[in-house]
Amino acid sequence: MNLARWAGSGAVAGAASAFAFAVIHDLLVSDIWFSVVPMMIAGVLCGASLSWTYAWIRPTPTLGSWVGYSLVHLAMLGVLGLASILVYDPVTSLAAVIAANAPPNDLIVQALPLTGGSVVGLTLTVGRLYASRWQHYVAITGTSTLVMTLLGLNISAIGLVDVPSTAMYLIGELFVLTAALVVMYAVALVGLQRRFLSARPAASA
Numbered sequence: 001m002n003l004a005r006w007a008g009s010g011a012v013a014g015a016a017s018a019f020a021f022a023v024i025h026d027l028l029v030s031d032i033w034f035s036v037v038p039m040m041i042a043g044v045l046c047g048a049s050l051s052w053t054y055a056w057i058r059p060t061p062t063l064g065s066w067v068g069y070s071l072v073h074l075a076m077l078g079v080l081g082l083a084s085i086l087v088y089d090p091v092t093s094l095a096a097v098i099a100a101n102a103p104p105n106d107l108i109v110q111a112l113p114l115t116g117g118s119v120v121g122l123t124l125t126v127g128r129l130y131a132s133r134w135q136h137y138v139a140i141t142g143t144s145t146l147v148m149t150l151l152g153l154n155i156s157a158i159g160l161v162d163v164p165s166t167a168m169y170l171i172g173e174l175f176v177l178t179a180a181l182v183v184m185y186a187v188a189l190v191g192l193q194r195r196f197l198s199a200r201p202a203a204s205a
Contacts, residue, residue: 018036070183104157111157123140
């Protein structure tokens with residue numbers, strides 16, 4: 001297993017998916033080209049960490065296990081958003097957040113306990129499904145922290161914003177775009193590593 005190759009492929013897939021995300025966001029929502037470079041850097045970091053960790057904890061990689069690994073991370077982002085809505089009461093309005101025209105840093109700080117809990121939850125879930133020794137949990141924890149920091153901070157603050165029923169589509173839009181980002185990354189990684197992803201585990205696995 002060439003871990004460096006997997007990390008490199010993950011970095012490329014992460015950058016490409018972040019760029020594609022910016023294109024989709026520009027076409028369907030609004031222009032975010034001003035942030036495309038930071039987004040691509042985040043994509044490189046997150047993508048490399050996800051693929052390297054997967055390759056290390058799964059010495060015999062398969063298409064099915066990679067899809068499952070990717071879906072677990074996507075599902076936990078969804079759980080984070082649902083938990084935010086259930087746990088928190090709104091402290092500001094959607095109109096105020098939009099008017100600020102800046103990252104909701106105060107809300108993100110308030111939601112940090114939930115974000116931290118999501119890191120623990122993701123680590124335990126991925127570890128339960130894929131880890132075979134305690135060292136794997138160290139890598140999984142690092143990757144979970146990156147994923148929830150780079151992708152989950154805004155999601156964790158959803159429950160702190162009073163969203164009128166007429167604007168609920170924005171919440172759905174956020175989840176659809178996040179899902180598209182994760183799916184594009186997972187598919188790009190498959191394209192880059194298709195020679196090393198067997199359809200099923202080896203007989204000795």
